[in-house]
Amino acid sequence: MERQTRPEAMNASPHHSKVKVTLTMGNPLYVAGGYVSGKMEMECRADKGLGIGTMMVELTAVQELTSRDHSATSMFLRSRRLFQGPGLPPSNAVQAHPLPGDPPLPPHYHQARRGLTTFLFRIPLPSSSPASISFGSGIARVKYEAKASVQVAWKGEKTLVIDKKELDVVESFEQDFGRSEPEGVVVGENGKIFVQGRVVGGVLISGESGCVELQVKNHSSKKNTGLTITLSRHLLLGAAPGEKPQLQLSDTLAVIPYRGQEYIIPPGAEGVASLVFDVPKYAKSVKGGSREDDDGRTSEALFEIRCIVGVKLNMGLGRCDSYSNIATDLPQPLV
Numbered sequence: 001m002e003r004q005t006r007p008e009a010m011n012a013s014p015h016h017s018k019v020k021v022t023l024t025m026g027n028p029l030y031v032a033g034g035y036v037s038g039k040m041e042m043e044c045r046a047d048k049g050l051g052i053g054t055m056m057v058e059l060t061a062v063q064e065l066t067s068r069d070h071s072a073t074s075m076f077l078r079s080r081r082l083f084q085g086p087g088l089p090p091s092n093a094v095q096a097h098p099l100p101g102d103p104p105l106p107p108h109y110h111q112a113r114r115g116l117t118t119f120l121f122r123i124p125l126p127s128s129s130p131a132s133i134s135f136g137s138g139i140a141r142v143k144y145e146a147k148a149s150v151q152v153a154w155k156g157e158k159t160l161v162i163d164k165k166e167l168d169v170v171e172s173f174e175q176d177f178g179r180s181e182p183e184g185v186v187v188g189e190n191g192k193i194f195v196q197g198r199v200v201g202g203v204l205i206s207g208e209s210g211c212v213e214l215q216v217k218n219h220s221s222k223k224n225t226g227l228t229i230t231l232s233r234h235l236l237l238g239a240a241p242g243e244k245p246q247l248q249l250s251d252t253l254a255v256i257p258y259r260g261q262e263y264i265i266p267p268g269a270e271g272v273a274s275l276v277f278d279v280p281k282y283a284k285s286v287k288g289g290s291r292e293d294d295d296g297r298t299s300e301a302l303f304e305i306r307c308i309v310g311v312k313l314n315m316g317l318g319r320c321d322s323y324s325n326i327a328t329d330l331p332q333p334l335v
Contacts, residue, residue: 029170055151147164173331181201210231212326231283
């Protein structure tokens, strides 16, 4: 079930003359399936007459698609941790009971204590959560945000004092030794050329070296002139079960040529090559499918971003090159 994003409250502000709210995150990077942790600090600079209502930290995740033909926005995760509010006892940031001489406060507000109060939080991040990303100059985005908020009543005016942080999230990845390695096969020139490539290890890791093992059979009358690896990402729109996702946009991360005698297969010969290349540090893929929040509610992905390894057998002028595309995962390391 998709949930539409909600606009910020009109009385929300990061600034207040008597209250300061600071949100500090525990880590620079979070992994789906783990926890988002940190602390909220609330500083009160008033001696009396300032009321504090609901205090909480909220974790939200939004997916956005703003292409020429498709535009959609939905919230697929919303979790809260309340420190004070209706139905909860007063926190240690306020007086438990009104003191003699305290001015009246609105319902569910308590007289604030002067000074700094710290609240720790730990919110689960579902394992189905996709990586945060901004793809194609913002055409497709997955955005995670933590927001601390405190309801303040001061001199007859109510303000929601906030502090927000955008989070960097990577997808969870479990190594499966029984999983087959991604591969691609192409047959060219009426069966005279056979190219089979596979990603060694099954995945590529951002910022590390990748390897494609290539087997080539050249039964044509001419030799090839070299090999080329193209690493790209493809934005695919969400599709109904059984339907093929629609390609919307692609970008090229790297093009790596391989030249020299060790990459040339003469007529009538067969060969095996290990093509090693560097994966860009900030490259990410985003999985599609269903996404679940910590309450068990599900929503469907608006899009997915696949990593494609393209292998080209260069045959020279006047000849058709042979292409093989291999789809693979592109997780990020925890560094």
